[in-house]
Amino acid sequence: MVNVGAKKITQRKATAKATMFLGKEIIGLLENKELYIKKGPVFQTAIIAGIQGVKKTAELIPMCHPLLINGVSITIDIINTTQIEIICAVEIEGKTGVEMEALTGVSTAALTVYDMCKAISQKIVIQKVQLVEKTGGKSDIKNP
Numbered sequence: 419m420v421n422v423g424a425k426k427i428t429q430r431k432a433t434a435k436a437t438m439f440l441g442k443e444i445i446g447l448l449e450n451k452e453l454y455i456k457k458g459p460v461f462q463t464a465i466i467a468g469i470q471g472v473k474k475t476a477e478l479i480p481m482c483h484p485l486l487i488n489g490v491s492i493t494i495d496i497i498n499t500t501q502i503e504i505i506c507a508v509e510i511e512g513k514t515g516v517e518m519e520a521l522t523g524v525s526t527a528a529l530t531v532y533d534m535c536k537a538i539s540q541k542i543v544i545q546k547v548q549l550v551e552k553t554g555g556k557s558d559i560k561n562p
Contacts, residue, residue, distance in 0.1 A: 419481050425513040430554030433507040434520035436528040439543040442499050444535050451496065457534050461494045464504070464530040466490040471526025472508055475519045483512055490519075492521050492527055504528055505550070515555050521547065 447453055453460040467534055469490050476484040506523035508516040508536045528544045552559040 419483060420514075422483065422513040427511055427513055428554045429509070429511055430515050430552075431507065431509045431552045432515060432517040432520040434506060434517070434524040435506070435550050436504045436524045437497070437545045437551070438502050438528055438531060439457050439500055439541070439545055440502060440505070440531075440535065440540050441539050443456065443507045443539050444542070445496065445499055445502075448496065453535070454533060455538070460531055460534045461532060464494060465492045467530040468506055468523040468527030472506070472519045472523035475522040477511045478522060483514050485512055485514070485516065485519065486520065487516070490523060492523060493523070494527070496529075501545075502531070505530070509560040511555075515552060517549055517552050521549060 469492060472487060472490045476482045487508060487510055488507045491512045493505050495503050497503050504524050504527045506520045508523065510516050525547055532542050532544060548561060550561055
């Protein structure tokens with residue numbers, strides 16, 4: 419792990435997003451922006467799983483520092499008749515960034531949606547996972 423002992427504590431935030439193809443069959447089952455199946459509410463479960471992913475990032479990614487997270491926000495939006503977008507924002511006051519936590523959170527949420535919906539359709543695709551924004555530390559990043 420990189421030694422961050424000499425770094426200053428700053429306010430840091432990272433946002434990541436995942437785009438998923440679910441298909442019309444699955445999107446057609448939505449009720450009030452939620453998908454209720456035998457396993458339970460898909461999006462609510464994915465949000466909880468994503469938060470757990472953020473909290474366990476240091477256990478999953480070998481060189482990540484364990485961090486005291488200030489806050490996590492995960493949203494799931496329907497983009498069109500076949501796709502959803504998952505956004506995970508993580509905040510901390512610390513000496514290292516939270517990009518990996520945001521990426522792990524959004525990936526875990528996407529994998530949970532996949533797991534819960536795979537019995538309905540085998541055509542589900544996690545199309546893209548990316549860092550959208552990072553602030554704090556040495557440099558800020560903003561991707562489209």
